[in-house]
Amino acid sequence: MLYIIEEQSGKAVRLKKGDIITVIDPQGKQVSDMVLFNAHDLKEKISSGKTLDFEESILLSTGHFLWSNRSNKMMRILEDTNGRNDFLLAPCSAETFRIMYNNPEYHPSCLENLTKNLEPYGISQDDIPTAFNIFMNVQFDEKGKLSVLPPTSKAGDYVKFEAQMDLLVCLTACSAEDSNGGSFKPIHFEVSSSN
């Protein structure tokens, strides 16, 4: 089944262990933030710290796992046609635009869109962890200086994940200008059942 996330919005979906989810950048150069929760116990969730620790890498692509705060595997990356994702930076929020973009006006954000789509499941904004930022092109130099460049993804690039437990997944089409080269675009995803 194909799901469409309109520009600057988000969507939540439940997966069973073994299900495959393919996150697609249909037009190219668009970022999708992904957060994961154990479907049966929402206090267990995706952890950047545990993932970087167990995978021993800042960059995560085909063959790597995404881990939870309880040191369990949540997703395996089966395929990644673009090859650049970020797990350092938090989802963009109202304060990102106020502080980093010097924009005091209302601006949609990934944190707002994650919150909107997760609140019906009983998850509040404070409980949303650092997201796995699919297609996000964060560069670092040897001194650790970080910079956000436009994604290298082309139209049709995708990252395919296999659920390692029953999951509640939330995805966005990112709202931050720096993350997508200044143009807002949709994200598509497909779910295929293991049964």
Place this chain on the structure above:
Amino acid sequence: MLYIIEEQSGKAVRLKKGDIITVIDPQGKQVSDMVLFNAHDLKEKISSGKTLDFEESILLSTGHFLWSNRSNKMMRILEDTNGRNDFLLAPCSAETFRIMYNNPEYHPSCLENLTKNLEPYGISQDDIPTAFNIFMNVQFDEKGKLSVLPPTSKAGDYVKFEAQMDLLVCLTACSAEDSNGGSFKPIHFEVSSSN
């Protein structure tokens, strides 16, 4: 006032906005994990993702701030005589030793010591975020490969922080062999009031 954290243990303390806390490595080559909570609302806590985002750097030292999940400043680093800290990796846990050290036996861990010292304040293990790892020497190469080396800190090295809000702080003397060159040592800290 000087506090002593014995080897492989931890301690929690409350700070007022403006208080100064100095975390000292009395013998050298020892790591201390630090987590922070808003003293008046424990759902607000230190965030690696927000800190790396706002400070635009993987490496954090003098002049940098540590930020919360609500995009507020929690600490300012006033002074850092060693200059190498990590904010990528999660606190070591029982699973760190089982999975990464291939050790199925009981082993003390920073996550256990943070939990022990924070439970009296109503904070459970699942609510403990990725810690700011003072003196921890995590190296990364241009491909993002991570390695944990012994700290470069010498006896008496310290990092001095100024609280930017009223805080509940928890610190450990790290229990992981890789983080301290295989020898477990204490951590000291001093608190001086702004009044």
